[in-house]
Amino acid sequence: PVDVRPLVLAGRPSCARCMAMAGSMAKKSREDLPFPMAAGYAALAINGAKGGGTKYLALQFLNYARWTSQENSCNLPSAVRIMASTYLRNAEGQFTPMGFFRMWWPYVTLVSETVHWGIKVPLNIHLYGQLREAGLGPHSGLFVGVALSTAAETAATGWSERLGVHMGLRQLRSYRESYRISRDARGSALCGAYAGAMPLWVRNFSWNYAFFEWKRLLHNAVDETPDWAPEWFCKHLAWLRRLEKKDQANFLTFEAATLGTYLTVFNMAGDNVKTKMQYDPAKYPSFVGTCREIWSQHGALGFVRGSAFKGFYLILGATVAIGIQERLTEMMATLMH
Numbered sequence: 001p002v003d004v005r006p007l008v009l010a011g012r013p014s015c016a017r018c019m020a021m022a023g024s025m026a027k028k029s030r031e032d033l034p035f036p037m038a039a040g041y042a043a044l045a046i047n048g049a050k051g052g053g054t055k056y057l058a059l060q061f062l063n064y065a066r067w068t069s070q071e072n073s074c075n076l077p078s079a080v081r082i083m084a085s086t087y088l089r090n091a092e093g094q095f096t097p098m099g100f101f102r103m104w105w106p107y108v109t110l111v112s113e114t115v116h117w118g119i120k121v122p123l124n125i126h127l128y129g130q131l132r133e134a135g136l137g138p139h140s141g142l143f144v145g146v147a148l149s150t151a152a153e154t155a156a157t158g159w160s161e162r163l164g165v166h167m168g169l170r171q172l173r174s175y176r177e178s179y180r181i182s183r184d185a186r187g188s189a190l191c192g193a194y195a196g197a198m199p200l201w202v203r204n205f206s207w208n209y210a211f212f213e214w215k216r217l218l219h220n221a222v223d224e225t226p227d228w229a230p231e232w233f234c235k236h237l238a239w240l241r242r243l244e245k246k247d248q249a250n251f252l253t254f255e256a257a258t259l260g261t262y263l264t265v266f267n268m269a270g271d272n273v274k275t276k277m278q279y280d281p282a283k284y285p286s287f288v289g290t291c292r293e294i295w296s297q298h299g300a301l302g303f304v305r306g307s308a309f310k311g312f313y314l315i316l317g318a319t320v321a322i323g324i325q326e327r328l329t330e331m332m333a334t335l336m337h
Helices: 015-025 037-072 076-087 097-104 108-170 175-186 189-193 197-223 231-241 245-262 265-279 287-303 307-336
Strands: none
Touching (some): 037 076, 037 097, 037 307, 076 307, 108 175, 108 189, 108 197, 108 265, 175 189, 197 265, 197 287, 265 287
16 A cells, blocks of 8 residues: 555545545556546546636625726725726716626636636646656645646636636627737737736646645644644644534635635735736736836735735635535545545
8 A cells, every 4th residue: 555644634535635545546456446536536626616616606706806906906995996986886977786796797707717626626636646656755746736737727727817807807798809909919819818827827826836735734733733833723723623524624725725825925926917917918918027017116015916805715715616525525535445
């Protein structure tokens, strides 16, 4: 049997536990598994897509708030005022409460969210298992695996992410028109379709890597209290151990998402650069040029605009999307025993 002790999580399934499973699964023959390996990954993908769709349906208004704050490089109250005047008032200044639902346009964002969350966990698990088995170790294997899986995420959803930001903030009704504007500004079909792809990769990679590392650390701490743990953390771990397994896994997902969101500056900075490049590809044609523009106009604060909205959206969304997968991985882990 393969030694996966660095990732064993108290017999508790989780995204990190699945990574350990991936390493052990690779050493077993298909006959030893109670289900086809491909079916396990497919089930994770389907449940992740379901979580991503739920995230879009429930929390898309937070996406608009974040985009508005980043587009205008403004604080939270200013972003709320801009959104209220844009979506809750008509041209005559009358209150239009149904305008709130305009923030769910364009619907291609639903595609972006379902695909993004559908491939995130299973692809990370697969690549991590392969790279760790190849000798990269738990941390380097995770780093390289996340880098590669994030590139695949960007390739799969970069075009729809651009459409969502561009059409949403500009309230364009035509996908063709949005693509034409971006293509003309960037000078080629590919660059137009994937405007903002580089900062999108930076954003997703920094969050993905931080999230999975924090999740692994927290689960392992619940399994065995680390020597360095202060008293308050020991009390917190004792409380977590009293929870049901699924509730414990979901709570640790929430904690890892919070730490991964607010302790990674590159996550916030990449998101700001991405939004500006996608909203106005003519003014912000390059990654480096956009960074320089933000720095010259707003300083370091310009790179973290919208962080409150993004934090709410990402933390709640990750808890919903990955929480659905947690229940499936618990079932998979039981079958593996």
